[in-house]
Amino acid sequence: MKRLLIYICAVSIMASCNLLEFDVSSPSQIARDAVLAQFSSANIKNCNSRLGYFIVHFSLDAENDTTTDCVAWYDSDGKWYLTESSMDYKDLPQAVKTALETGEFNNCSVEKVFCLDTPDYREYAMFITGTIYGYAPNGFLYYKENGTLHISIANPRSDYTFGDYLLAPICKKRETSNTNDTTFEN
Numbered sequence: 001m002k003r004l005l006i007y008i009c010a011v012s013i014m015a016s017c018n019l020l021e022f023d024v025s026s027p028s029q030i031a032r033d034a035v036l037a038q039f040s041s042a043n044i045k046n047c048n049s050r051l052g053y054f055i056v057h058f059s060l061d062a063e064n065d066t067t068t069d070c071v072a073w074y075d076s077d078g079k080w081y082l083t084e085s086s087m088d089y090k091d092l093p094q095a096v097k098t099a100l101e102t103g104e105f106n107n108c109s110v111e112k113v114f115c116l117d118t119p120d121y122r123e124y125a126m127f128i129t130g131t132i133y134g135y136a137p138n139g140f141l142y143y144k145e146n147g148t149l150h151i152s153i154a155n156p157r158s159d160y161t162f163g164d165y166l167l168a169p170i171c172k173k174r175e176t177s178n179t180n181d182t183t184f185e186n
Contacts, residue, residue, distance in 0.1 A: 031056050034078035039070070051163060053081065060085075073163050084125075084162050085115045095147030096124050103149060105141060108132065116142075116162055123150060125162060 028047065031054040035042050042058040049055065054074045059067040073082040089097070089110055100106065108130030116123045124143045132139045136154035142165075144150050153165070 028054060030054070030076065030078045031074050034074045034080060035072055038072070038080060038083075042070075043067075050161065051167060052076075053163065053167065055161075055163065071161075073167065081118060082163055082166055083117045085117070087113050087115050089113050092124055093145055093147070095145070096143045099143060099147035099149060100126070100141070105130070105132065105152070111138075114162065116166060118166065121145075123166075 031047050032044060034054075035044060035056045035058060039058065039060060041061055043060070045057045045059065047054055047056045052075070054076070056072050056074065057070075058072070059069050062068045069086045071084040072080065074080055092113060100110070105128060108128040110126050110128055112127040114125045116125055122145055124145070126141045126143075127138065128141060129138045131137075132152070132154045138156075139152060139154040140156055140160075141152050142150045151165070153160075
């Protein structure tokens, strides 16, 4: 019993520390190789670690002499899990624009739009401001490609990232869920 109590205390102390959130001065060779293999023209800006993944920030040259800011998540073996790409609202699929413009958040302002690609699916995330659920000044909306509002997050933490939600174990089971709209609040 004493050993169990000590073990629980040790695990609690370690869990309260941000041991998985350390900055590395340059991208690890594994993360660099993984990004360049997937995005040969990537201009790597920096790399850090969070939730046990390497997160690589980079930009890609786009049409009309513009760049797209991207963030890709890889595990320590270089396996790809998620890419976040900034995009313009006008480039969203029509089903997503229609769902937002006719849904309960149609009075909110869309501040930023992101395309979220994983090996299994694509979603679109929007950072919105306005009155959300009657009290929250901002939040994120996640839409599936067909325009279904998948999840809304009111008042996200200041250090919130898409990977916090999309790479969580609970999300990997979401396709079998009967619920299409789930709200998480801080």
